Amino acid sequence: MLDDTFLLDAFTVRLGDIMDVEPDALHALSLSVGWPHRAEDWQLLREVGQGVVALDSIGRVYGSAMWFPFGDDFATVGMVITPPRLQANGGGLWLMRHALARTQGRSLGLHATEAAHRLCLSLGFVDERTVYQCQGEATMPPDVVPPAKAEVRDLRPSDFAALCELDRRARGADRANLLASLVARSRGIVLCREGNLEAVALCRPFGRGSVVGPVIAATDEDAIAVVLPLVTEHAGTFLRIDTGQMEGDFARFVVLCGLPVYDTLTQMSFGRPWVPEAAGAHVIYALASHTTG
Ligand SMILES: CC(C)(COP(=O)(O)OP(=O)(O)OC[C@H]1O[C@@H](n2cnc3c(N)ncnc32)[C@H](O)[C@@H]1OP(=O)(O)O)[C@@H](O)C(=O)NCCC(=O)NCCS
Missing domain, CATH: 3.40.630.90 (Aminopeptidase)
Structure with missing residues (x-):
């Protein structure tokens, strides 16, 4: 059974819907890992996909994972982010598991960064090719x-x-x-x-x-x-x-x-x-x- 709360480092985060979060909070999250997305780029992704976020007790965003259903049997997964200060505490895996639970029954595709590659292999994803x-x-x-x-x-x-x-x-x-x-x-x-x-x-x-x-x-x-x-x-x-x-x-x-x-x-x-x-x-x-x- 997949828990809706998670002990991330010293505090507990709970699962939220990415649609309920201000675009600026998502922008700040992707900036924290050096990604170039603007709030408008997140907006496009929320228009076509769904997602979860990790929230602390006062609603601050400490992680994200999204999925994009295409047709009846395929989806892509992406925007899996945890802030550098809180990485290597299991948060990325927890968010990925929630994304996988919500796309169960579909074949999945993703583009893994070096940081995420081992995590994705451990979840059963297989390598296909390099993207430049x-x-x-x-x-x-x-x-x-x-x-x-x-x-x-x-x-x-x-x-x-x-x-x-x-x-x-x-x-x-x-x-x-x-x-x-x-x-x-x-x-x-x-x-x-x-x-x-x-x-x-x-x-x-x-x-x-x-x-x-x-x-x-x-x-x-x-x-x-x-x-x-x-x-x-x-x-x-x-x-x-x-x-x-x-x-x-x-x-x-x-x-x-x-x-x-x-x-x-x-x-x-x-x-x-x-x-x-x-x-x-x-x-x-x-x-x-x-x-x-
Ligand atoms: C990729 C990313 C989401 C992983 O998030 P994370 O919170 O560090 O993920 P986890 O903690 O679940 O797992 C990461 C590593 O920490 C290890 N780990 C997990 N819990 C741990 C713990 N309690 N103590 C020590 N190590 C732990 C995992 O085994 C894993 O190791 P591995 O990569 O060598 O296999 C994060 O690094 C990130 O946001 N990177 C920048 C954005 C990015 O590249 N996103 C991926 C897009 S595909």
Whole structure:
């Protein structure tokens, strides 16, 4: 039986709902571990996910864990945080167990930081691949030859259904709710051939600047074509892109845009893998966020 209270160091914390907490308190929590999220970034996550927090007797926040149900059988877990002063007291495990209890029956995906990796392994998650957090002050992208017979243009509201379908095929889960929240905050670029949407990249304000993601495409060439206008627009400002690609033209392009690898994470799963075996040709070139994949 999972307890709703926990002795964290010298005092007892109780479980609360993340929706009942002021965004500023969550912002302070993520700042304490050096994460760049603004209160607005937490707000987006609360729009599409659910979560628990650890609260002391006067309602101060001492930890968080969130989960994001996508479709009937999959969810991602993230925003698992305990303040540095209180780490290594079992609080992270307690919060994770509550997140797992609330997502029981679903396959799970997460992106583990180095600090969380052993904790996740101990809970039965398995490693899938490395994800590279690339960031820096964006430079003007190098000249590239545009893909043949393709139209590259801004995302339109009428593209939304095709965007959701592309994402579902690449991610193996229905993420329409997440995509609606992202599109409302993002500039989007699509690549079409004969009227069919074949690649997409979104870019929105996040943390210290902006983040490019998700990026979905079938080839490096198409992925570059949709990311290029977004990097051009943000040249001279702080930009981030989280990608599983470390070799090939897309990875080289990211570095040439002034976005070197800043950190790595481990993509992990519990139950079925992130992308089912039967997945099609389109892949996720860049994540919407570590938390949602
Ligand atoms: C990752 C994170 C949430 C872990 O939180 P935590 O409160 O330290 O977690 P726990 O205390 O449950 O477990 C952490 C370690 O302390 C150990 N530990 C737990 N209780 C302990 C105790 N009473 N005494 C000594 N060690 C203890 C655990 O065995 C674990 O060791 P391991 O990592 O070597 O396996 C925390 O480090 C954090 O917020 N990091 C920054 C944000 C982050 O990276 N989040 C993860 C996103 S995926």
